[in-house]
Amino acid sequence: MPKYIALIYTADVDWTEPAFAEENAKYxxxxxxxxxxxxxxxxxxxxxxxxxxxxxxxxxxxVLLSDGPYAETKEALTGFYLLECExxxxxxxxxxxxxxxxxxxxxxxPTIPALT
Amino acid sequence: xxxPKETLDELLRREGRLVLATLTRLTGDLTLAExxxxxxxxxxxxxxxxxxxxxxxxxxxxxxxxxxxxxLLRRERSRWVKxxxxxxxxxxxxxxxxxxxxxxxxxxxxxxxxxxxALAQEAQVALSLRVLCGLTIAEVARALLVSxxxxxxxxxxxxxxxxxxxxxxxxxxxxxxxxxMSAVATTVYLLFTAGYASQSSGAHERRALADEAVRLGRLLxxxxxxxxxxMGLLSTMLIHHSRRDARLDSAGDIVLLADQDRSRWDxxxxxxxxxxxxxxxxxxxxxxxxxxxxxxxxACHALAEDASDTDWDAIVAWYDVxxxxxxxxIVRLNRAAARAERGETLQALEDVEALRGLDDYFWFHATRxxxxxxxxxxxxAAVAASRAKALTESEAQQRLLQRRHLEGG
Numbered sequence: 001m002p003k004y005i006a007l008i009y010t011a012d013v014d015w016t017e018p019a020f021a022e023e024n025a026k027y028x029x030x031x032x033x034x035x036x037x038x039x040x041x042x043x044x045x046x047x048x049x050x051x052x053x054x055x056x057x058x059x060x061x062x063v064l065l066s067d068g069p070y071a072e073t074k075e076a077l078t079g080f081y082l083l084e085c086e087x088x089x090x091x092x093x094x095x096x097x098x099x100x101x102x103x104x105x106x107x108x109x110p111t112i113p114a115l116t
Numbered sequence: 117x118x119x120p121k122e123t124l125d126e127l128l129r130r131e132g133r134l135v136l137a138t139l140t141r142l143t144g145d146l147t148l149a150e151x152x153x154x155x156x157x158x159x160x161x162x163x164x165x166x167x168x169x170x171x172x173x174x175x176x177x178x179x180x181x182x183x184x185x186x187x188l189l190r191r192e193r194s195r196w197v198k199x200x201x202x203x204x205x206x207x208x209x210x211x212x213x214x215x216x217x218x219x220x221x222x223x224x225x226x227x228x229x230x231x232x233x234a235l236a237q238e239a240q241v242a243l244s245l246r247v248l249c250g251l252t253i254a255e256v257a258r259a260l261l262v263s264x265x266x267x268x269x270x271x272x273x274x275x276x277x278x279x280x281x282x283x284x285x286x287x288x289x290x291x292x293x294x295x296x297m298s299a300v301a302t303t304v305y306l307l308f309t310a311g312y313a314s315q316s317s318g319a320h321e322r323r324a325l326a327d328e329a330v331r332l333g334r335l336l337x338x339x340x341x342x343x344x345x346x347m348g349l350l351s352t353m354l355i356h357h358s359r360r361d362a363r364l365d366s367a368g369d370i371v372l373l374a375d376q377d378r379s380r381w382d383x384x385x386x387x388x389x390x391x392x393x394x395x396x397x398x399x400x401x402x403x404x405x406x407x408x409x410x411x412x413x414x415a416c417h418a419l420a421e422d423a424s425d426t427d428w429d430a431i432v433a434w435y436d437v438x439x440x441x442x443x444x445x446i447v448r449l450n451r452a453a454a455r456a457e458r459g460e461t462l463q464a465l466e467d468v469e470a471l472r473g474l475d476d477y478f479w480f481h482a483t484r485x486x487x488x489x490x491x492x493x494x495x496x497a498a499v500a501a502s503r504a505k506a507l508t509e510s511e512a513q514q515r516l517l518q519r520r521h522l523e524g525g
Contacts, residue, residue: 002282004282085282086282086284087282087283087284087286088234088281088282088283088284089283089284089286089288089292091282092234109281110280110281110282
């Protein structure tokens with residue numbers, strides 16, 4: 001069965017703050033409801049913890065690190081799920097239940113089976 | 117019909133559409149199915165004129181397309197062997213003579229795939245023309261006023277998304293069906309309006325587009341006969357299409373509804389639309405349906421012997437219902453125009469001037485110009501008309517303004 005990644009975009013928040021306890025509970029609820037198709041996932045620390053890695057001049061070249069995400073956008077990538085579903089319709093049905101779908105947005109992308 | 121070659125083409129186009137839907141189910145791959153059906157049609161064109169049309173052309177085409185699909189699969193390297201073998205066996209095992217209810221389901225599945233909301237609207241329109249109507253890429257490109265290369269790319273991208281993202285070939289569940297059916301209706305209606313959007317270039321292809329949209333509308337009502345949204349869609353298209361010969365004068369200029377020679381309307385088509393509108397309204401009485409309401413408005417016009425007989429009260433009332441269902445300001449613009457016809461010119465102008473978001477819309481300024489002219493405010497009308505003129509490249513629309521507001525100016 002194909003696997004889809006559901007990328008969670010919301011405000012650039014710190015999920016570990018007590019203020020998000022209720023929101024996190026909603027994600028747990030989603031996790032239980034859609035347990036059947038969830039193959040993995042994680043909540044991410046805010047983009048202030050991100051480090052962008054680039055290597056110049058090909059493999060083994062100079063490693064360039066920069067603080068923060070590659071691009072600053074209004075909504076940040078703050079988590080993801082890996083879903084194994086029959087087809088896109090099923091994946092979209094589950095994605096629509098992820099709290100970010102109404103507190104931000106969820107981008108659903110198919111994964112390439114041969115490369116995973 | 118005297119040209120036997122054309123009859124064969126028509127037969128192949130009609131059957132080809134059905135066979136494509138079935139092959140798509142069997143192969144699970146639209147691109148592969150299209151290639152296989154195209155090759156089957158080519159061999160039919162070579163064989164049939166010599167050997168005669170077979171007694172069951174559809175079964176002949178399905179068999180030929182199945183063989184071709186298996187050949188194509190065998191040659192394809194990128195697939196996993198197991199999946200490939202399973203598909204090949206399934207194709208070979210499938211009967212050539214498909215029962216009508218399966219043909220029906222195959223068509224429905226493909227319609228819902230081509231109009232899937234995960235595809236961009238313009239991709240849905242292009243796919244519908246190519247896959248559901250069986251137009252060539254060149255024909256689709258001409259009809260939608262883009263280059264053949266652009267259209268080929270757009271279609272390839274859409275097919276890849278279907279395949280890679282796993283957009284399924286299936287009829288949506290009962291719970292999703294109403295929304296998905298509305299999405300299909302919207303796509304077909306876009307296709308229809310594209311047929312009327314421009315009068316200048318490619319008039320012939322664009323009229324063919326409207327014909328195709330009507331054909332799809334009939335197919336949808338045939339496949340799902342109890343649905344108000346589909347009846348309303350078909351009704352709306354039929355009534356508009358019934359005026360096709362009266363919409364332009366001999367010079368190719370736009371003739372407004374009020375000035376059209378109603379004896380040139382296709383009465384039979386209009387009345388078929390009126391009956392469908394009544395049925396659509398009856399079936400959606402408890403929950404108004406957008407296309408049922410647009411059909412009701414169109415029916416009010418169709419039922420008027422001449423423009424002065426029009427029941428403008430009914431039309432304004434239907435626009436009120438429509439405005440509740442569709443927040444688009446164009447609906448309120450049309451409502452205002454209907455009020456003006458009821459003699460409320462000044463109120464209509466106030467309604468129009470209160471609208472926001474239509475500043476780049478030709479008919480917004482054209483309607484203002486018309487209302488200002490009727491109120492004797494010629495200077496303001498001329499300004500509005502020139503705003504409208506700047507917004508259109510259609511010569512017919514420019515001449516319309518010229519005739520009504522810029523005489524000698």
